[in-house]
Amino acid sequence: MSSEKRKIAYIDGKPYEIGANHTSILKFVKSYVGEKKVPTLCDDPNLAPYGACRVCSVEVALEKDGPTRNGCLLSYSSC
């Protein structure tokens, strides 16, 4: 990501910058609203994203009737 082109995403209507370490939507949201504010079950910093609990599911809103995907695996490029 080039520095002149900052990428922005919105949480509850407020804009936040997407950082280089925000490799998934879950990481992005957790870093701004707080680790404990986003409930997850199978997410663990020591393990690769597993995608079993589905608690961090997000809806792809920019597509009509967009699918539900895991936040822990969804990178920005794929939405």
Place this chain on the structure above:
Amino acid sequence: MSKNISNLSGRIGLKENLFKQISENSLSDSPKDINDIAKEHNLGVSTLHGAESFYEFLRPSHREKKAFVCNGSACMCAGTQEKLKDTLKEKLGDDKVGEMFCLGHCYENNAFHYDGENYAGKDIEKIDQILKGEDIIQDKFFSKSHATTSFLMDDKLSSTEQFKDQLNKFLKTDKQEIIKSLLDSNLTGRGGAGFPTGLKWDFCSKAKGDKKYVICNADEGDSGAFSDRYLLEDQPLKVIFGMVLCGMVIGSDEGVLYIRGEYPKSIEAINGSINELKKLNLLGDNILGTDFSFDLGICIGQGAYICGEETALIASIEGRRAEVDVRPPFPVTEGLYKKPTVVNNVETLAAATGILINGPEKFAAIGNKKSAGTKLVCLDSFFNNPGVYEIDMGTPMKKIFNEIGGGYKEPVKAFQVGGPLGGVVPLSEIDNLNLDFQEFTAKGFMLGHASVVSIPKDFSMSEYIHHLFEFSAEESCGKCFPGRLGSYRGKEMFDQAKKGTAKIPLKLLNELLITMQKGCLCALCGAIPTPIMNILKYFGDEMKNDMMKDN
């Protein structure tokens, strides 16, 4: 973690793959200590135990049984299985008869498995001969092509000479040209997801990897479908040819057919063909004196429906529990042993062969861009002409059912098209549908494998939903929570309705179905709500007595 296991398993390789070793050891009369196998391969013993305990056929409770009665949807609707079970129990003992899900004899029912062979139809009358180990003559299913051009049922690739001639021709063809032919044909994957086949081969050919694999997904577990069985047993060379060409195009030298253990004859037919081709140097090292080598093997499934899902299938071969993995990465970049892999369904590979031999323009001329070419359709025993047919995409369903299928033997009220995850289409909707993937999806159904299970007029729809939930509860891989818990909770609801101990809370059921549809990791538990929602929509009135009043 699983990445390490994949890599360790990759060191053992495909030929003596871990899954094969685990299942052969487990089924052997004098099994080795599983700790020793684990140690040999530098793997944790829990990995091996985990994998072994995943499969129905490897469980002691299964292995104690002698005969297995088919509990697929078609045999259930035909109502033949209770009597069959009683007859077998009488002969073998009450605790010696188990169940298997769909043996692919949906056109004659009465299906059961005994001593490595499948029997169906009138075979049960010869049970004494079967138990003595005598060979009996079995009825074969009826197959016929009704297509403008036959791609799947013709005899252009039925002998090894023809295989050799065609291979000679295509070994000299430019790889890009083969990909272009597939793209021009508009062939989409026949396994259910409908991804363009040419694109998949193209992606994999461009993927970087020191080793690549071709996998044929022959884990046809969909009840009502026996089209893959037809291809494996009657057109094995077409399937193999598709794999060899795929290997050539993507730059792979090794492939495997993952065939379900419920199809012993298919395994035999493919095994026979592979051995014959190897003898003639049409498989193996330096095929026909060129620098292209391609080896082919078979992996025998051990009774897990989920292995039809590509990531679960890969996990299975690697000797992990056959649980679904999240995508991306897709198998074309990180597949078997984390190497680029093409996973294609049996029918897709056979169609690719048909397209390359007959020309892509002929295939593209049938149907439309998104549903092109011909498709195998399986009709069950409620039709006057049950069998497997090759049919042009776009053909009206009523023509298929009434003319080709010859109408119904008994009054039917609905059809489950596309296996247990396909939609339930009421009889009245058949007139408005054509054989077209998008059309089925737009109306809330799913064409999938295009297998047809007829639901007779007097069959309880509540019972049918119970069957579907029971199926997903049994076959769910157990990884994602909505799938694992959801299918079980659904089963419980209908268990109680069946027993009459409680009525179904419709609101709760709808919430459960939406959660499963939106939240599940893969198409097994994520698509089982489709037929259930169809039934609730079209047959809600019939189920009124099973429902709670205030919701």
